Amino acid sequence: MRTPRGRVLLGGTLIGMVLALMAGYVVWRGAGGDAGARAGNLDLHRTGTLLHVKAGGGVVQSTMDGTWLGAGPHCVRAYAAGGTLACLRGLGRRFSAELEVYGSGGHSELTLPLWGIPSRVRVSASGNLVGWTVFREGDSYLANGAYSTTAGIYDLRSGAHYGSLEDFQPLLDGSPYRRQDVNYWGVTFAEDDRTFYATMSSAGSTWLMRGDLATRTLTALRRNVECPSLSPDGTRIAYKKRNGQRWRLHVLDLATGADTALAEPDHVDDQPAWLDPHTIAYTKPGPAVFAVPADGGGAPRRLTAGASPSPVR
Amino acid sequence: MYLSTTRAGAAAPATPTTGPGRGRVPGTVLALGMVSFVTDISAEMVTAVLPMYLMYGIGLGYLQLGLLDGLYTGASALLRLGGGYVADRFSRAKAVAVTGYGLSALTKLALPLAGTSMAGIGLAVGVDRAGKGIRTAPRDALITLSTPADGLGRAFGVHRTMDTAGALLGPIVAFGLLAAVLGGYDLVFGASFGFAVIGVLILVFFVRRPAPVSGARRGTLRAGLTALARPRLRRTCFAAGLLGLVTVGDMFLYLAIQQRIGLAPTVLPLLPLGTAVTFMLAATPAGRLADRVGRWRLFLGGHVLLLGGYLVLVGPFGGWPAALAVLGLHGLFYAATDGVLMALAGQLVPAEVRATGLAVVQTVQAVARAGGAVLFGIMAQLTAPTTAFGFLAAALCVAIAVAAPLGARGRDR
DSSP, rough: OOOOHHHHHHHHHHHHHHHHHHHHHHHHHHHGGGGGGGGTTTOOOOTTTEEEEEESEEEEETTTTEEEEEEEEEEEEEEEEEEEEEEEESSSSTTTTEEEEEEETEEEEEEESSSEEEEEEOTTTTTTTTEEEEEEEOOOOSSTTEEEEEEEEEEEETTOOEGGGGGGGGETTTTTTOOOOOOEEEEEEEEEEESSEEEEETEEEEEEEEEEETTEEEEEEEOOOOOEEEOOSEEEEEEEEEEEEEEEEEEEETTTOOOOSSSOSOOOOOOEEEEETEEEEEETTTTTTEEEEESSOOOOOOOOEEEEEEOOO | OHHHHHHHHHOOOOOOOTSTTSSSOOHHHHHHHHHHHHHHHHHHHHHHHHHHHHHHOOOOOHHHHHHHHHHHHHHHHHHHHHHHHHHHHHHHHHHHHHHHEEEEEHHHHHHHHHHHHHHHHHHHHHHHHHHHHEEEEEHHHHHHHOGGGGGHHHHHHHHHHHHHHHHHHHHHHHHHHHHHHHTHHHHHHHHHHHHEEEEEEEHHHHOOOOOOOOOOGOOOOOOHHHHEEEEEEHHHHHHHHHHHTSSSSSSHHHHHHHHHHHHGGGGGGGEEEHHHHHHHHHHHHHHHHHHHHHHHHHHHHHHHHHHHHHHHHHSOOOOHHHHHHHHHHHHHHHHHHHHHHHHHTTTTTTTGGGGHHHHHHHHHHHHHHHHHHHHHHHHHHHHOOOOOOOHHHHHHHHHHHGGGGGSSSSSSO
């Protein structure tokens, strides 16, 4: 057996080594954390690929058949279009988050501090508009009134910051709607970089709202449509339809009003994304990214592990 | 600072008869306190970020986390008895404690590796709890085996102070790392593993093994049962169980404070801090007081303070002063009972079955508290929470009255 002095020396040395390793790791990761200021080696113009968020929070890019292409910043939700990557992340402290927007060159172009828990993020097809949603209170929006959300939009062309859709004028059946308990979430943009769609909830109901950035109005179109996602051709909206405590994915034809249930039988809590004009991608717990045909036929198929799917078109 | 103190203590013989006198806490106890300090930093770092990590990574709810937790609490109670018995049977309290701390350290690596697999995470959390179950009784036995009987209260007080300081520091370290490095969950797990390894190293290198008990007197099952049959230990177990049954679960208490005072739900996570800070500050003086006025008396006194807390809660008082009063009394209750009960039980159990004896007392208390929580939950559901606290205060009053004479005979040495 060692003498006490030898034990103390050996023990002290080992502890010192562990401490040095820990300090080195922190410094190394701290320096590597700089990657947060760049979009890593993602290629935001490589069409036909998929961005998604791995468990733990890193954005990765892969081909549709799962070949790994690159990795980017840490985000909880991410979406890319038109060479713009929008990244929504929590900052560790409760109800503290930020939106970071990366341009084509991979450099950070904008950082907005947000008060809430990251929920949804979208970029318009041109890459000019970014929309986000954060939870403000509570953990459950299955229970009515037990949650609160804030949705906002930023225009990268003009620098206009629409901090909250609650500043817009909602119109229901043609007349202004004045209740105080409105919540907005799940923004999706049209091609014209002016029109957008979002969910409004109030008094226990939800509506699909068509927004106009120029007139700052929101027009109610239809009830019971949540987390809308506009198709690339702007004619259909994929969304989750509430039935009691469950949500099913549906596609709504904006011109005819035809409403089609998709072949995914499970409860889905995600804002769907259009992979192409015929396919919807979404997240299921696991988490895993699934795809299902947009016409109601076929069957869901698992694409990859992860969340927050975003096709690069 | 701690290391130099430890070094001085570790060099001193660790047997009770020749250990440091009244003036100082034995080096082994300080070393064990350091082990608990860094281990609690490690554990609470992960506890603080785990819900967030799991919610973002896996979409797991708090309810599932709670169920997971409840499931493993029961399992760890059984392992605690097993760990205590093995420690005594082979006279290897330190080796068993090393195993327990080591298992928990390994899970800090396993958690990120488990990724998003629910089964993997369940397994990692389970092993962590198993480690905690295994190590607790041998560790407390090591404290008693290396401390003179007249300084037990203070030794446990110092240990609990260091333990709680680590628990308070853990979340601060974790959120500091997350704020410094975006999405640095791997960093939190890595640092947590590092602290856990340091805890094991301190235990291995700076905690002296107590002098082994001769082969003939090793803690056999029969010796354990004989010791447990001793009237004073039996009465202490009974009293700890009875009082545990009428001690409300912490979460219920914090909820009651928040609701009665109408605080925002977001301050709820802050309330345990009030208890923990008081516990940390008061544990050492309370232990010292226990050595002077009698551990049994202080253990009872702690429950009287808790009763005072219940009364403030159901009384006509409101506002932050009332909240702080309840939290302060709750923290003092822990300071006067947690380590003090171990110091009390430590001298009632012969050295060769010390770990088993302490494990039995801890388990009785834990099971009684779990049962009490269920009863209280039902009561609060059927009546109003305030009424339930009124009932509880009355029951605690009766329990104190019943328990009081149990320890009166044969005062502490």
